[in-house]
Amino acid sequence: MQLPYYIDLLGTLVFAVSGALAASDKNMYRDIFGVAFTGFVTAVGGGTLRDMILGVRPVWVADGNYLIVVTLGVLLALFFKYYFLKFRRTFFLFDTMGIALYTIVGVQKSLAFGVSPLAAIILGMFSAVMGGVIRDTLINEIPLIFRKEIYATACLSGAALFVLLKSLGVDDNVNAFSGVILIFMIRILSVKYKWTLPKVGYR
Amino acid sequence: MQLPYYIDLLGTLVFAVSGALAASDKNMYRDIFGVAFTGFVTAVGGGTLRDMILGVRPVWVADGNYLIVVTLGVLLALFFKYYFLKFRRTFFLFDTMGIALYTIVGVQKSLAFGVSPLAAIILGMFSAVMGGVIRDTLINEIPLIFRKEIYATACLSGAALFVLLKSLGVDDNVNAFSGVILIFMIRILSVKYKWTLPKVGYR
Amino acid sequence: MQLPYYIDLLGTLVFAVSGALAASDKNMYRDIFGVAFTGFVTAVGGGTLRDMILGVRPVWVADGNYLIVVTLGVLLALFFKYYFLKFRRTFFLFDTMGIALYTIVGVQKSLAFGVSPLAAIILGMFSAVMGGVIRDTLINEIPLIFRKEIYATACLSGAALFVLLKSLGVDDNVNAFSGVILIFMIRILSVKYKWTLPKVGYR
Numbered sequence: 001m002q003l004p005y006y007i008d009l010l011g012t013l014v015f016a017v018s019g020a021l022a023a024s025d026k027n028m029y030r031d032i033f034g035v036a037f038t039g040f041v042t043a044v045g046g047g048t049l050r051d052m053i054l055g056v057r058p059v060w061v062a063d064g065n066y067l068i069v070v071t072l073g074v075l076l077a078l079f080f081k082y083y084f085l086k087f088r089r090t091f092f093l094f095d096t097m098g099i100a101l102y103t104i105v106g107v108q109k110s111l112a113f114g115v116s117p118l119a120a121i122i123l124g125m126f127s128a129v130m131g132g133v134i135r136d137t138l139i140n141e142i143p144l145i146f147r148k149e150i151y152a153t154a155c156l157s158g159a160a161l162f163v164l165l166k167s168l169g170v171d172d173n174v175n176a177f178s179g180v181i182l183i184f185m186i187r188i189l190s191v192k193y194k195w196t197l198p199k200v201g202y203r
Numbered sequence: 204m205q206l207p208y209y210i211d212l213l214g215t216l217v218f219a220v221s222g223a224l225a226a227s228d229k230n231m232y233r234d235i236f237g238v239a240f241t242g243f244v245t246a247v248g249g250g251t252l253r254d255m256i257l258g259v260r261p262v263w264v265a266d267g268n269y270l271i272v273v274t275l276g277v278l279l280a281l282f283f284k285y286y287f288l289k290f291r292r293t294f295f296l297f298d299t300m301g302i303a304l305y306t307i308v309g310v311q312k313s314l315a316f317g318v319s320p321l322a323a324i325i326l327g328m329f330s331a332v333m334g335g336v337i338r339d340t341l342i343n344e345i346p347l348i349f350r351k352e353i354y355a356t357a358c359l360s361g362a363a364l365f366v367l368l369k370s371l372g373v374d375d376n377v378n379a380f381s382g383v384i385l386i387f388m389i390r391i392l393s394v395k396y397k398w399t400l401p402k403v404g405y406r
Numbered sequence: 407m408q409l410p411y412y413i414d415l416l417g418t419l420v421f422a423v424s425g426a427l428a429a430s431d432k433n434m435y436r437d438i439f440g441v442a443f444t445g446f447v448t449a450v451g452g453g454t455l456r457d458m459i460l461g462v463r464p465v466w467v468a469d470g471n472y473l474i475v476v477t478l479g480v481l482l483a484l485f486f487k488y489y490f491l492k493f494r495r496t497f498f499l500f501d502t503m504g505i506a507l508y509t510i511v512g513v514q515k516s517l518a519f520g521v522s523p524l525a526a527i528i529l530g531m532f533s534a535v536m537g538g539v540i541r542d543t544l545i546n547e548i549p550l551i552f553r554k555e556i557y558a559t560a561c562l563s564g565a566a567l568f569v570l571l572k573s574l575g576v577d578d579n580v581n582a583f584s585g586v587i588l589i590f591m592i593r594i595l596s597v598k599y600k601w602t603l604p605k606v607g608y609r
Binding site for chain 1: 255320321322325346356
C-alpha cells in the first residue's frame with residue numbers, strides 16, 4: 001500500500017498548522033513572515049532532509065500543491081488559532097496521526113530507493129520529526145524531541161515493525177497499517193500514562 | 204538575461220564581508236578561523252542549500268574562484284573593518300543590492316532546473332537569506348530575518364514579480380531588472396520608513 | 407592509499423562514543439534516545455553533509471555496518487562512561503586520530519568526485535568537524551570548533567598539505583600519511599602548549 005496522495009497532503013497541512021501555532025506560542029516570530037516560514041519548515045523540513053540524503057528532489061519542489069497546502073495551513077493557524085487551542089485534544093490526535101503516516105511513508109520511500117533496512121528506519125523517523133527539529137533549532141530551543149515524552153522513539157518502533165514484517169514477507173498493506181497503528185498507540189499511551197525512556201544516570 | 208558571472212562573484216564578495224563583520228560584531232567568534240568560517244557560510248550557505256534541494260552541485264565546489272573571493276572578502280573585513288563601519292550606509296546599499304541579485308539569480312536557476320513557479324520563488328528567497336540564517340543559527344541567535352524589518356519578504360516579492368512577468372511572456376531582461384528593482388525598493392523604503400509586517404496578535 | 411574500510415568504521419565508532427559522551431555531559435539529553443541521536447549525528451553528520459554537497463549518497467545509507475557501529479559506540483558510551491572519563495587522555499588521542507583520518511578520507515573522496523582543490527580542503531575539514539557542529543547547534547551551544555584550541559584549522563592544514571603534495575606529484579600514500587600526521591601533531595601540540603589562533607582585536 002502506497003499511502004495515497006491526498007493523505008500526504010493532509011499530513012503536510014496538519015504539520016503546517018502545528019508549526020505555525022508553535023511559532024505564535026513562543027512569541028518569537030511575531031510577524032506573519034515568521035509564522036509562515038515556521039509552518040513551512042515544520043511541514044516540509046523532515047521530508048526535504050530525507051530526500052536530500054536519498055539524492056532525490058523533494059516533492060514540494062516539483063509539485064506546487066504542497067506549497068498551496070502549506071499556505072492554507074498557515075492561514076488556518078492564523079485565523080483559527082483559538083479554535084485549535086480549544087480543541088487541543090483533537091489537534092493532538094491529528095498531529096499523532098501525522099507523524100505516524102509520515103514515518104511509514106518515509107520508510108516506504110527510502111526502501112524504494114534502495115537503502116539498507118536500518119537506514120530506512122532512521123529516514124522514516126527523520127521524515128516525521130526533523131521538520132520540528134529544524135524549526136526548534138531556528139528559534140533557538142532545545143528540539144522538542146529531546147524534551148517531551150516518547151516521540152521519535154515511537155516513530156522508530158513503528159518503522160522497525162514495518163521493516164521486520166516486510167522482511168518476513170507479510171503483505172505491504174498489513175505492514176503499513178501495523179506500523180501506523182503501533183506509532184499511534186505508543187504515542188497516545190506514553191502521553192496518557194506519562195511513559196518516558198530510561199534516564200541516563202550521569203551526575 | 205542571465206546575470207553575468209562577475210556579478211555573482213561580486214555578490215559573494217559582499218556577503219563574505221558582511222558575514223565576517225557580523226561575526227566580529229558579536230564577539231563570539233573571536234579568532235580568525237571563526238571569522239573566516241562565518242564569512243564563508245554567509246556567502247555560500249544560501250546557494251548551497253538551494254543547489255542541494257535542486258540536486259545540483261553547488262557552484263563553489265567546482266569553481267575555485269568563489270572560494271578565492273570569499274577569502275578576499277574575509278581579509279577585507281579583517282583589515283578594513285573601521286572603513287566598512289564608517290561607510291555603513293554605502294555597505295547597506297551593497298548588501299541590499301546583493302540580496303536582490305542573489306534572489307533573482309536563484310529564481311532563474313531554479314526555473315532552469317524545472318521546479319514549480321511557487322518553489323522557484325521560495326528557492327530564490329533561500330538563495331539570498333539562508334546563508335545568514337545558517338550563520339545566525341550557528342552563533343546561537345534568532346536569525347536576523349525574523350527580527351529585522353522587511354527582508355525575506357522583499358525577496359519573496361521580487362521573486363514573485365519575476366515569475367509573474369515571465370508567465371505573462373515578458374522579456375527575461377525586463378523581468379530580472381524589475382525583480383531586482385522591486386526588492387531593492389522595498390528593502391530601502393522599509394528601513395527608511397520603518398515598515399514592518401503585520402504582527403500576529405497572540406497573547 | 408585509500409584508507410581501508412575498517413579504519414573508516416573505527417573512526418565512526420570513536421565519533422559515536424564521543425558524541426554520546428558529550429550529550430551526557432551536558433545533562434541536556436537525559437534519556438537514551440537523546441544520547442543515541444547525538445552519537446549518531448556526531449558520527450555521521452560531517453560525512454553526510456560532505457556527501458550531500460558532492461551529490462552522492464552518504465555511505466551509512468547503503469551500508470548498514472555504519473549504523474551497527476554507531477549503535478555499538480552509543481552502547482559503549484552508556485555502559486563504560488566512567489572508563490572513558492578515567493582514560494580521558496587515551497580517548498583524546500583516539501578522537502584526534504579520528505579527525506585526522508576523517509579529514510584525509512574526506513579530501514580523497516572529494517577529489518575523486520572532481521571538485522576543485524580549494525573545495526576539497528574545505529570538504530575534508532567538513533567531514534571531520536561538521537558532525538560536532540551540527541550536534542552542538544542542536545543542543546543550543548556555540549559549536550566547539552569556535553570555542554576551543556586549534557581544531558578545524560588543524561584539519562585545514564593537513565588537508566592543504568595533502569592537496570599540495572598531490573599537486574607536486576608525490577605518491578598518494580605519502581600524501582595521506584603526511585596529512586594525517588600534520589593534523590595529529592598540530593592538534594596535540596596546540597592543546598599541550600595552549601596555542602590559539604590570533605584573536606581579532608575588535609572592541
